[in-house]
Amino acid sequence: MDKAKLIALARQPLTRILLVGLVVLALDQWTKHLVLRHLAPGQERVLLDGFFRFVHWHNTGAAWSMFMGRNRALTGVAIAALVLLYYSRDYFDAHTRAGQLALGLIFGGIVGNLIDRICFEYVIDFLRFYVQPRGGEEIGFPAFNIADSGICVGVGLIFILSFKPTPPKPEAGVPAT
Numbered sequence: 001m002d003k004a005k006l007i008a009l010a011r012q013p014l015t016r017i018l019l020v021g022l023v024v025l026a027l028d029q030w031t032k033h034l035v036l037r038h039l040a041p042g043q044e045r046v047l048l049d050g051f052f053r054f055v056h057w058h059n060t061g062a063a064w065s066m067f068m069g070r071n072r073a074l075t076g077v078a079i080a081a082l083v084l085l086y087y088s089r090d091y092f093d094a095h096t097r098a099g100q101l102a103l104g105l106i107f108g109g110i111v112g113n114l115i116d117r118i119c120f121e122y123v124i125d126f127l128r129f130y131v132q133p134r135g136g137e138e139i140g141f142p143a144f145n146i147a148d149s150g151i152c153v154g155v156g157l158i159f160i161l162s163f164k165p166t167p168p169k170p171e172a173g174v175p176a177t
Contacts, residue, residue, distance in 0.1 A: 013094055013095060013100050016097065016100040016101075016104065017089070017094065017100050017103045017104045017107060018104070018107075019104065020100065020101055020103075020104020020105060020107075020108065021103075021104040021105075021107040021108035021111065022108065023104075023108065024104065024105055024107075024108025024109055024112065024146065024147065024150040025108045025111050025112050025115075025147075027146050028108070028109070028112035028113075028145060028146035028147040028150070029112060029115065031126065031145065031146050032112075032116065032124045032126070032145065032146075035054070035056050035124055035126045036056075036124070039054065039055070039056035039126070040056060041056050041057075041058060042056060042057070043055070043056050044056075044128070050130075050131060050132045051129065051130065051131065052127075052128065052129050052130075053128050053130075054126055054127070054128070055125070055126055055127075055128045055143050056124070056126060057124075057125045057126070057128075057143050058120070058122040058123070058124065058125075059122055059123045059124075059125050059143075060121065060122045060123075061074070062074055063142070063148070064142045065142060071117055071121050071122060074117060075114065075117045075118065078110050078113065078114045078117065079114070081110055082107065082110055082111070082114075085103065085106065085107065085110075086107075089103055092158050092161075093158070093161045093162075093164075096161070098157060098161055099158070099161060101154075101157065102153075102154040102155075102157035102158045102161065103154065103158075104154070105150040105151070105153050105154030105157070106150065106151055106154035106155065106158075108147070108150050109146075109147040109148065109149070109150030109151035109152075109154065110147070110151060111147075112145070112146065112147030112150070113145075113147045113148070113151075116147075123145065123147075124145060125142075125143035125144055125145050125148070126143065126145055127143060127144050127145060127149075128140060128141070128143040129141045
């Protein structure tokens with residue numbers, strides 16, 4: 001394939017969505033591979049005492065461990081979400097680069113966690129932010145992974161894009177200026 005065709009392909013909205021999704025998926029799976037290789041299940045490594053640690057936790061639920069033990073149902077929800085998002089992508093600003101970035105982040109994140117659900121019957125979470133006041137109990141954000149981050153950032157970006165005014169559509173028979 002010559003350079004001009006490759007550039008033309010890279011400018012296609014679906015190609016951009018796919019490329020962003022593949023980057024998120026690759027980072028997610030690579031980091032989870034590192035966790036599996038270097039931490040036993042349940043093991044933790046403090047990186048910034050009182051703020052951040054790597055953990056190896058298994059999540060059979062969804063965000064914040066909701067729906068624990070419902071891995072099969074959540075697998076079905078993920079597959080349905082992929083199909084629904086693909087066919088309704090034009091409603092999510094997929095014609096703009098920001099919309100393509102958002103959808104790519106979401107697709108990559110859903111597929112990353114879906115792979116875990118199918119292969120392990122749980123999602124591997126490993127990033128844990130927390131604070132521990134002196135003499136107090138730990139207060140933390142639920143552990144998450146790169147796929148979760150892609151989904152959240154993508155949804156947040158779509159939310160922000162939804163506030164952008166849409167240009168008025170030209171009237172029938174009147175040429176656009």
